[in-house]
Amino acid sequence: MKTNNINIPISKDNDGESIFKFLMHELKPKGKIFTPFNIISVPIILIGIYLIIVRFIFGIGSVTNLTQEVPWGLWIGFDVVTGVAFAGGAYVLTFMVYILNMKKYHSIVRITVLNGFLAYVFYAGALLLDLGRPWHVINPIIGNSFGVSSVLFLVAWHFLLYMIAQLIEFSPAVAEWLGARRAHKILSGMTIAAVIFGITLSMLHQSGLGALYLMAKDKIHPLWYSEFIPILFLVSSIFAGLSMVIFEGTISHKVFFNQISEKNLKAEKGILLGLAKICAGTMFAYFFMQLLVFIHGKHWDLLSTPMGHWFLLEMLGFVILPMLLFIISYRLNKILLIRIASVLTMLGVIMNRLNVTVIGFRWDAPIRYYPTLMELVVTLTVIFTEIWIFRWVVNRMPVLRESPSWAKKEK
Amino acid sequence: MSLDRRTFLKTLGVVGLSLTVGDVLASEDKKEKSIEFYGVLYDSSRCVGCQTCENMCAMANDVHAPDGKPKTGLVRKTDEGHRTVINSYNTSKGEVFIKKQCMHCNDPACVSACLTKAMYKTKEGPVIWRGEKCMGCRYCMVSCPFDIPKFEYFSSNPKIEKCTMCFDKIQTGKAPACTQDCPAQALKFGTRRELLKEAHKRIVEHPEIYVDEIYGEQVAGGTAFLYLSPVPFNELGENTSLQNKSYPxxxxxxxxxxxxxxxxxxxxxxxxxxxxxxxxxxxxxxxx
Structure with missing residues (x-):
């Protein structure tokens, strides 16, 4: 089937001579400059950069509200822990498409992997801002300072390795953009290995992010602490990631409408219905596990406290409700309902991650931690910068649009 | 003493084993045989709250001199400038003082949390921080059940501050600064084994003074700092709900x-x- 998009030149099949010129040309912005997103994001990014400079000169305390009792705040709890959960869509989709061979979802794999890759680069990169002595960040990777008994050691290594795996998974798109046929062939051949490696890594570090908090047994509210945090984090990363895929797809379809082929536009509905089913299923499993953990924890008395109400709201309003919406939506074929459910699910995941890492952490402390406006601005800076790069890549490489014909023939 | 003979035989066995079986077994046995953790016994029934230990610590480690005196109702905390503090509590037996500093756990959460081995349990017992390895992630602070490691939030080159049991002094055969000039002899430095024996002896000899518990014997898998008290430890602001298993x-x-x-x-x-x-x-x- 021929689509109009194939005719858009991504890159002329260059033979290596014009590559520099081509890159210089591609670096220039495409499209309108004064879009609402740009008008909002640019000032925030500029303020954020200023705050980051302040943070490196005067210390973390000059920008954040972190205390000696609450050493990890918004930058870890939201940027890293929540951000990585949302990036879980990449390993779930690569599992479905490459391992289970579900061709139906192939058209959204690239954009999901790109999204996941950038999420890791930026959100895990945000970790550098939170490190007091970031110039030593290399210590657990090279040298003789391997703290192998640390969960964080495992998570750090997995972040690094998974970023490489995702880069390999995405690299054929780069090769198609550059018109590098030979590299494309080699890189495409590495996909399956990268996928298998990536799924294994993801399972371990998605749960590992929860395992980080296992030693903080006395600091986390008992309704959110259990020895099953790692498994709960792993299961919830599945629907967190897929909800992100649904949400991001909704926006991409509006913003990058002209890049998507008719065939893929038509396929969208089927894809969303499929994802809704998976979300509903995993959310049921997740809720059931939460229920078991709750019953075995014997914390009925805590339900009548304010934190208990908050817990009930999370479980009923942001797990059960979106799960039911997902079920109803695929029964009734309602796409809008899927989108609403995905937003609710994402809110629920944010709530859950923040409850473990920030809200429920030292919930009994006399002085509670709450993030400063500056912390929030830096977090937004990270997110906006990621979206800028994301947009730059999607506008240039065959992420949503069809691959060039030579790359297709290769298969 | 039969114990001596046993130790002797054990040593013989270890030598024999390590010669024949090899590295793995030998190193495991070495732990049992030669490593004797040091510790400090703190007797809060003797402590008069004079803050000599705080001052000695500040001088020896080049940290801030104590600000303020222990006052009932006021909980002073260790921070990036103060490695140890004395607090006063109004208890069922009147005013009782208690010292706070790093407990130097046998199996420390902070050490197992550290991904660069910056937090390090020395074979002598003290838990120390090594700046050349630390990347400032503060996972040690998240993990420590006693909230001991403190971070310099207002520095571009921040350090983690905590009591080191004056590891530099211990290496040269001296006792930690805080234990040296205690006028009430509330602080005693020695090997953990001896101190436990001593603590049990004091409880047995003076059951009217002490509660029958040594804080640090069991808590968090055992710690190098051991506490004796005339009142239950929750009256002294200690978290008695901490588990006895080690945190790692x-x-x-x-x-x-x-x-x-x-x-x-x-x-x-x-x-x-x-x-x-x-x-x-x-x-x-x-x-x-």
């Missing part, structure tokens, strides 16, 4: 599962991949 035990299960996942998951995925591969042609026919 909590994440052990997860860490042990990692190799299994790494071994089992990839072949399973590869198997499924191979099994579903044939569908490819069928689907392609439909699509093209």
């Amino acid at each position: 035990e909590l994440s052990k299960g997860f860490l042990y599962s990692v190799p299994s996942v790494f071994v089992l998951i990839p072949p399973i995925l590869l198997g499924i991949y191979e099994a579903t591969k044939n569908n490819k042609n069928k689907e392609n026919d439909e699509n093209e």
